[in-house]
Amino acid sequence: MAKSDDPARKSTRRSFLKAGLGGGAALAAAGVSGGARAAGDPLITEVQDWNRYSGDGVDSRPYGRPSDFESQVVRRNVAWLTADPISSVNFTPLHELDGIITPNGLCFERHHSGIAEIAPQDHRIMVHGLVDTPLVFTMADLMRFPRENRIYFLECAANSGMEWRGAQLNGCQFTHGMLHCVMYTGVRLRHLLEEAGLKANGTWLLAEGADASGMARSIPMEKALDDCLVAFRQNGEALRPEQGYPVRLVVPGWEGNMWVKWLRRLEVGDQPWELREETSKYTDLMANGKARRHTFAMDVKSVITSPSPQAPLMHERGRTVVTGLAWSGHGTIERVDVTIDGGRNWHTARLDGPSLPMALHRFYFDFDWDGSELFLQSRAIDERGLVQPTKDALRAVRGENSIYHNNGIQTWHVGKDGTVENVEIS
């Protein structure tokens, strides 16, 4: 793992080579670890420093951090993408992760005026507009309502947006890394709205953040009353500052921009507000120059996270794990297919772990690599039976003006030397 997956260390690759299927070398045979390490390998027979000397004690890190050997596992940005880091994005290192939980320190960030640093005791959430009684909640108030915990993915509508015009970015961290999945703790948005008393004509809700950008979005009341959460924890602990500390909206399955961070205001109205973030941005410009609006849900999608450009194959042939993520804003994932030959043959992948609606699903395809070049793709099918489309199929309908909602099938080319590239095939 770790260092051995780091493309920068590609030159050490051959020290990991294996004959045959790999996976364990006979101690007595000359073939231990591909011949480089025989029975007398000092790594087996000598006492290492970590076995000789005691390490740091339990009081060394009250809040822990990753091993120094994992320093490459970080969020990364793309310098040329935005003019200023205060209105920018960085990306989750999907190629370094497994399972479906994203550690809090690695959840991608997107903000419009930097990270608001809010003192929780001074934060308020106001509910007003078409309600019987306008209300103000402190954080302490909020935590006296019944709580729920749910694992949901959050995907930016612009995830994979740079790929509309062909293969652009070399790594799933950059092509698909505006994506994370954590367990949220919060209260149903419905409880706060019902406490204020919704008027009959209250069909839309405005959610506004307390950051300097005052980011705001209109949400149909039907969704607000269905499954939205006002959340204050992620993976058990308080929300991270860059994820909206002390409180954010959770809008399961819908585009990340609507999950308003640093939530301070909920206004009930009878029509959408048509703000900048739902007209100039977060609409889908079609080939004819007209824009689709209110395309809120994230469609069925998947990506192979390893191997991928930042996680090349480090062996020559044999037992090989292909793994990735699948998700749908419309519910659970029913099936994932994987191809290694660019779509000539598809194989049903193994779905692992609990299947939760509007959460990431981890899939695996274990196969014996014969050392030839590969064209890897994954194709997800959600509980509605909808199948993830090709990028060409998307372009045929929507042209190439789009930025948002690109859920097309991703292709990785694996060379005979194990290197991986972002490509398109027709």
Add this chain to the structure above:
Amino acid sequence: MAKSDDPARKSTRRSFLKAGLGGGAALAAAGVSGGARAAGDPLITEVQDWNRYSGDGVDSRPYGRPSDFESQVVRRNVAWLTADPISSVNFTPLHELDGIITPNGLCFERHHSGIAEIAPQDHRIMVHGLVDTPLVFTMADLMRFPRENRIYFLECAANSGMEWRGAQLNGCQFTHGMLHCVMYTGVRLRHLLEEAGLKANGTWLLAEGADASGMARSIPMEKALDDCLVAFRQNGEALRPEQGYPVRLVVPGWEGNMWVKWLRRLEVGDQPWELREETSKYTDLMANGKARRHTFAMDVKSVITSPSPQAPLMHERGRTVVTGLAWSGHGTIERVDVTIDGGRNWHTARLDGPSLPMALHRFYFDFDWDGSELFLQSRAIDERGLVQPTKDALRAVRGENSIYHNNGIQTWHVGKDGTVENVEIS
């Protein structure tokens, strides 16, 4: 949350008081936030700094960390408990957490010679003993086997051990905090053993760590072949150093000491090794001076995490959330009962989230507090129908010599002023 839950800030409690059921105050009424904040409350009408100025950009923290306002949410040790921090323990701050996932930075630590710092490319796992072909695996080898992801609790056998002789420690972090729950990624231990080829008389397995203590335990082969994992990730990213980086054993439902960290050696034998950690330690000394051995599974157990001594009630009466955790080393949790009057009346708690075997289960009991004193208890029932016992029932069978496997019902006394204490009632 955060500051307002901090006992050290108890003197500010009255600024959060509420009339009636609480949970939102009318904007126009004098009663906004209990009278302290009226409609003209500057916290509502004035622009705050975080709304006026942009914050840090996305490139400020490649690996994120919690808000500075959450500095009290840390692992803590008990200074008098052990002679030296290199062979010691610290505790998960359960009272500050919600849901069932423990963030990696807050998982309690227990090690016998400090934290081994292992370079993953130099680490090896040897499988030998009663096998056809002794094998050595690199980390790269390991990751070519089929992987699985599972959410499991890990509880130290000594968790709550100091409570055998009565209420000792004032906080669930200390009484129950040798407990965490994460999603592990790993390969089945079975795959490695089958690759080496088990001999027919291989009925026991020795698992040994690469740290300076060379911590080792004997595991029945039946368990090793059933559900044990050789794990290299927790909550998606690499194991933390203090949790066994780069690789540890996962022994679902069984005492934490057996989940050997920094795993380097697996020896197949035909009987248990009877090492220090399974004779002098991790056995259960009965009243008659004899010790029970091989009490591996962690029994059905629960604890209320809030309110608790470190998380007092901050309001005078009204809508109140009681929450806690339940778990069983024998499978899922069927039901949790909560009492607020020391067991005279029991109420069925609300179980939240996915019910996963040998994982934590989060429960809630929402009630209207009348401001009188409370004696809070929770009682878990697992899928076998086994009911968590009282501490007195445990002592009647096992005496008071024990350290390990205390799964007795915990009582918290809540005073009229909201303070909470660890007590025992008969």
